[in-house]
Amino acid sequence: MSTPPPPARPARLASGPDGPHALRPLLDTVLDALDSGRRARGGPLPAGGPDAVAARIRDVVGDVLPEHGDPDALRDLVHALAEGAADPADPLCAAHLHCPPLATATAADLAVSALNPSLDSWDQAPAASELEALVTRTLAHETGLADSVVTTGGTESNQLALLLARESHGGGVRLVCGVNAHHSLPRAAWLLGLPEPVIVPAPSGTLDPAALHSALTDLGGSRGSVVVAATAGTTDAGLIDPLPEIAGLCAAHGARLHIDAAHGGGLLFSERHRDKLTGLEAAHTVTLDLHKLGWQPVAAGLLAVRHPRDLTVLHQRADYLNADDDTEAGLPDLLGRSLRTTRRPDVLKIAVTLKTLGRSGLGALVDQVCARAREFADLIHDHPRFELHDRPTISTVLFRPAGATDDTVAAVRRTLLTEGRAVLGRARLDDRLWLKATLLNPDTRTEDLATLLKLVEGSTPR
Incomplete structure (x- = not known):
């Protein structure tokens, strides 16, 4: 007869010989609390708005640092977090590029937390360092580039891309991007002390090649020190800039090309949709973000590079982490693989997902x-009380009640949020405010889409 595991004690370690015994009862507690919190919430997000949610959390937490510990803290706080969560696995939670994570990826993340490797030196993460090297090269090759590094997401990747451009071309390198570009790009230029970016019009929601040509011509004296940032999957509408045309203009003007594919990069897994990313392989750097169209727990970003030599500017030396004699003896030097020092191996959950689902499995989720x-867009198009902005390029649909003012559109969204019935985003295009549904839940059904539309209709004043 097997010996039952000892009862959980909060100060026991998660790894080591007793780690599995320590974790099992705690995992039961967490899973039960997640379920009870979800049932208490009863919808895609908590009802009552910010004040009500804050009051419930304050009531559960009480004294954040009590004199004596509370053995029920894990259960109570996980329940409270689940009850007060906006759940991306609920089909009526469709506001942002905030995906429901795969169970296999989440389980892999548990292993990372238990083992707690740190990818700042090989002797802290022997297996993880090799796993990261294998996966980052593979994903870079998917984009048509040579290598990639792991980041915390699109914002860090975009900042790193501009840093590499600055170090290659000097501190006067000029960012040129569309008005549709992610806010992190001009922000990164500011953080890096670069000149004021040149913002190019995007009248149809995508960067206008004629306007880009004009801007690059005006910057002709800066040849070799311009980086153009194109977008493959805009935040507002999921649109993709004309990448082949932009790549051709960059080649003609001697500009460096960065493509922010944080949103759309997952299309690479789909045979049906990957052609939308034609031109990606012409970039010097590409941002990928698998906690969007890759169903990974946050964080799972990457920056792919055409020339691995560009990454040498990240190299740092710290004798306690990468002493010269250790490196010469064959211990891998990890400090040049990130702007961060201590960092967890987020690559494990990505590797497990790629290996478990394969290209066809991930492609099926994308499809x-x-x-x-597209189905949701058809419902909207055929409904007399709604207006569709356009057919979706990826999985974002913009719509609004027909004849509504912008104030009404904003109020409808807030009403649904406050009542805890649906989570929709907002986007301003064509000088009008639109409701935004970003569909990232592959389990969403036709009836869920109809329910979402009915909720919006019911919250719109006649």
């Missing part, structure tokens, strides 16, 4: 959410 978006 499902894109198909649901």
Whole structure:
């Protein structure tokens, strides 16, 4: 007869010989609390708005640092977090590029937390360092580039891309991007002390090649010190800039090309949709973000590079981490693989997902959410009380009640949020405010889409 595991004690370690015994009862507690919190919430997000949610959290937490510990803290706080969560696995939670994570990826993340490797030196993460090297090269090759590094997401990747451009071309390198570009790009230029970016019009929601040509011509004296940032999957509408045309203009003007594919990069897994990313391989750097169209727990970003030598500017030396004699003896030097020092191996959950689902499995998920978006667009188009902005490029659908003012559109969204019934985003295009549904849940059904539309209709004043 097997010996039952000892009862959980909060100060026991998660790894080591007793780690599994320590974790099992705690995992039961967490899973039960997640379920009870979800049932208490009863919808895609908590009802009552910010004040009500804050009051419930304050009531549960009480004294943040009590004199004596509370053995029920894990259960109570996980329940409270789940009850007060906006759940991306609920089909009526469709506001942002905030995906429901895969169970296999989440389980892999548990292993990372238990083992707690740190990818700042090989002797802290022997296996993880090799796993990261294998996966980052593979994903870079998917984009048509040579290598990639792991980041915390699109914002860090975009900042790193501009840093590499600055170090290659000097501190006067000029960012040129569309008005549709992610806010992190001009922000990164500011953080890096670069000149004021040149913002190019995007009248149809995508960067205008004629306007880009004009801007690059005006910057002709800066040849070799311009970086153009294109977008493959805009935040507002999921649109993709004309990448081949932009790549051709960059080549003609001697400009460096960065493509922010944080949103759309997952299309690479789909045979049906990957052609939308034609031109990606012409970039010097590409941002990928698998906690969007890759169903990974946050964080799972990457920056792919055409020339691995560009990454040498990240190299740092710290004798306690990468002493010269250790490196010469064959111990891998990890400090040049990130702007961060201590960092967890987020690559494990990505590796497990790639290996478990394969290209066809991930591609099927991409195809499902894109198909649901097209279906939702059809429902809106055929409904007399709604206006559709345009057919979706990826899985984002913009719509609004027909004849509504911008104030009404904003109020409808807030009403649904406050009542805890649906989570929709907002986007301003064509000088009008639109409701935004970003469909990233592959389990969303046709009836869920109809329910979402009915909720919006019911919250719109006649």
